[in-house]
Each structure stands twice: as C-alpha cells, then as structure tokens.
Amino acid sequence: MTEHLMKILVVGDWNVGKSSFVHRYVNGHFNKAYKMTVGVDFSVKLLHWSDKEKVRLQLWDIAGQERFISMTRIYYKGALGCVVMFDVTSSSSFLNCRHWKQDLDHKAMLPNGNSIPCILLANKCDLAQRVVSAESINRFSKANGFITWIEISVKENKNIGEAMRVLVQEILAVQSSLDQLQPKCEDSVNIPPDCDDHNSRGARCC
Ligand SMILES: Nc1nc2c(ncn2[C@@H]2O[C@H](COP(=O)(O)OP(=O)(O)OP(=O)(O)O)[C@@H](O)[C@H]2O)c(=O)[nH]1
Numbered sequence: 001m002t003e004h005l006m007k008i009l010v011v012g013d014w015n016v017g018k019s020s021f022v023h024r025y026v027n028g029h030f031n032k033a034y035k036m037t038v039g040v041d042f043s044v045k046l047l048h049w050s051d052k053e054k055v056r057l058q059l060w061d062i063a064g065q066e067r068f069i070s071m072t073r074i075y076y077k078g079a080l081g082c083v084v085m086f087d088v089t090s091s092s093s094f095l096n097c098r099h100w101k102q103d104l105d106h107k108a109m110l111p112n113g114n115s116i117p118c119i120l121l122a123n124k125c126d127l128a129q130r131v132v133s134a135e136s137i138n139r140f141s142k143a144n145g146f147i148t149w150i151e152i153s154v155k156e157n158k159n160i161g162e163a164m165r166v167l168v169q170e171i172l173a174v175q176s177s178l179d180q181l182q183p184k185c186e187d188s189v190n191i192p193p194d195c196d197d198h199n200s201r202g203a204r205c206c
C-alpha cells in the first residue's frame, strides 16, 4: 500500500466559506455562524484512493482577512495543490481571486518551477442573490491557469467531495510526471561507472 502525503492550501477572501468547506469535507458539519480564522487552521483527512493507494491530506485553511496576508509565503511552503474560493454573491471576492492566484504563482511553486495545481470554487450557490455569472467564471478560470472551476454549496453539501477528488487526481498526475523526470540509474544517460558501488567516492546517480 502506498501512502501519499499532500499539503493542500485553501485560500480566498474572508467570509467566502473556506473554513466551512474544510469542516464540511473533514467532519461533515456546517455552522451558520461566521468565526474568523486567525492565521491558519489545520485539518487532516485520509482518503482510501484505490486498492493500492491512500492519500493523507493536510488541509491548510488560510485566513482571508487582510491583516494575515503577509504570512502567506511561510504557509505556502511545500504545498502540492490549492483551492481558491470565492462567494458567488460577492463580486469583490471573485475579483480578488486574481490576487490570490498571482500570490500563489509567485510563492508556491513545484520543484520544476511550474505553478501548483489550483481549482477555483464558486461557493454559496444556494443563495439567490448571485452576482457572478458562470460565463465570467469560466473565462477567468481559463485565463488564469486553474485546472477547472466548480460551483459548490457548503451549506447544502453540493460538490464538496467531487471538487476535492478533481484536485487530488490532478496533484497525483502532476507528481507522477515529476517523478518520471527524476533520473534513475537504469535510464540515466550519464551513468557513472561506479553507480552501484556504495563504497566508491564521487557522485552517484541514485
Ligand atoms: N448560504 C451559505 N452560507 C455559507 C456557505 N458556506 C459558508 N457560508 C457562511 O459564510 C460565512 C463565512 O464562512 P467561513 O467558512 O467562516 O469563512 P472563511 O472564508 O473561512 O473566512 P475567514 O476565516 O475570515 O477567511 C459563515 O457564516 C458560513 O455559515 C454556503 O455554501 N452557503
């Protein structure tokens, strides 16, 4: 059995429902009251991904209030994927997703320098007073390099597990392609003559 450890960030403006999303996903509950996150909150969820694979998710629920944003570089370290969330009833929370994505692209990179996989989640789709259209979300998602976007309602438990499955699937695919790029003894072009000799001096390829 292989166990993958995945650090996933959850970012977006304050009050969009990030903590509610994590609680719903991990504990299955929904709280109506808003309780501001201070700095960052952590949760863990174990997924039985397949007969041979488990995925241990470390969810980093990052505070959206502006006073905490200076800490993001520290929080982003080692992350393999990200949820960027906005509230469909708040156009400013949607517009600010551009800043969140740019912040991630500058501070949270894969070892090969590429951006980490990000999914865009449009929360609170249970509310009637929606102000952000599907067309503008679609355009924004494509233009800003998101894997995809999904409409969710944490309150009504709509698309929560589905959204996380899409993200985890993409992270696994990206990690596996990165692993394949790592040189191995048998397919390395420049194999040192004493590659398997653990007593020899000099560089080894593995
Ligand atoms: N109607 C509706 N309300 C929601 C939904 N998800 C979250 N909320 C409400 O939105 C408010 C804010 O939710 P939080 O999860 O605390 O927001 P947050 O993004 O973590 O905010 P910060 O910690 O300040 O960054 C709470 O009152 C939630 O009950 C949803 O799907 N529908």
Ligand SMILES: [Mg+2]
Binding pocket: 018, 019, 020, 035, 036, 037, 061, 062, 063, 064
């Ligand atoms: Mg929160």
